[in-house]
Amino acid sequence: MAKELPILPSTAQPADAEEAEIHQYSRVFCQKENSPPIRLLIEFLKSRGQTPITPPNMDDSMLDEWAWVQVSLGYDRNRKPIQVVCARDRGTYQDEFDKEKKLFLDLLSTNDDFEAGLVRAFVERSRFVLTTRFAQNDMTDEGYDFNGWILEFYQEQCNGIVQIDNQGFYSPKGDLIVDLSVKIE
Numbered sequence: 001m002a003k004e005l006p007i008l009p010s011t012a013q014p015a016d017a018e019e020a021e022i023h024q025y026s027r028v029f030c031q032k033e034n035s036p037p038i039r040l041l042i043e044f045l046k047s048r049g050q051t052p053i054t055p056p057n058m059d060d061s062m063l064d065e066w067a068w069v070q071v072s073l074g075y076d077r078n079r080k081p082i083q084v085v086c087a088r089d090r091g092t093y094q095d096e097f098d099k100e101k102k103l104f105l106d107l108l109s110t111n112d113d114f115e116a117g118l119v120r121a122f123v124e125r126s127r128f129v130l131t132t133r134f135a136q137n138d139m140t141d142e143g144y145d146f147n148g149w150i151l152e153f154y155q156e157q158c159n160g161i162v163q164i165d166n167q168g169f170y171s172p173k174g175d176l177i178v179d180l181s182v183k184i185e
Contacts (some may be wrong), residue, residue, distance in 0.1 A: 030158035
């Protein structure tokens with residue numbers, strides 16, 4: 001059974017919708033069967049000069065759990081952490097995995113170029129989706145870098161392809177290969 005890792009509490013919630021935070025989502029559709037334990041991600045981040053901050057009440061044994069579901073990872077104590085969620089093709093959050101997969105397969109089916117076909121086949125074969133979420137108004141350049149390292153880890157370690165909302169899908173070299181940005185005329 002999957003274990004939910006503790007999430008750091010955020011600051012007080014806004015009183016009205018105008019103050020509501022806008023979140024940025026990014027995903028890695030992964031073809032590897034299992035997501036690596038959080039400890040491997042943390043070691044990777046440290047090897048890239050990052051200093052990941054885990055929830056203070058997180059049991060050290062949870063870092064080695066293969067069936068983890070979600071965790072908050074901070075990059076700066078004065079900033080909100082990045083929420084990291086793993087939805088698999090089985091078990092906890094399978095319904096979320098199925099929804100995400102269907103949504104992106106539908107979006108990609110409207111695009112008939114060669115790259116979109118390759119990405120569509122890649123998404124179809126995915127076994128789990130790693131999603132990161134952060135508050136855009138609280139993110140710094142260091143936070144964007146930190147999020148990028150998380151995405152790169154899953155792209156490399158889990159045979160994944162990166163998708164960023166309002167942008168599109170990226171090749172392993174970091175090139176935008178399927179543009180899903182919103183066109184305003």
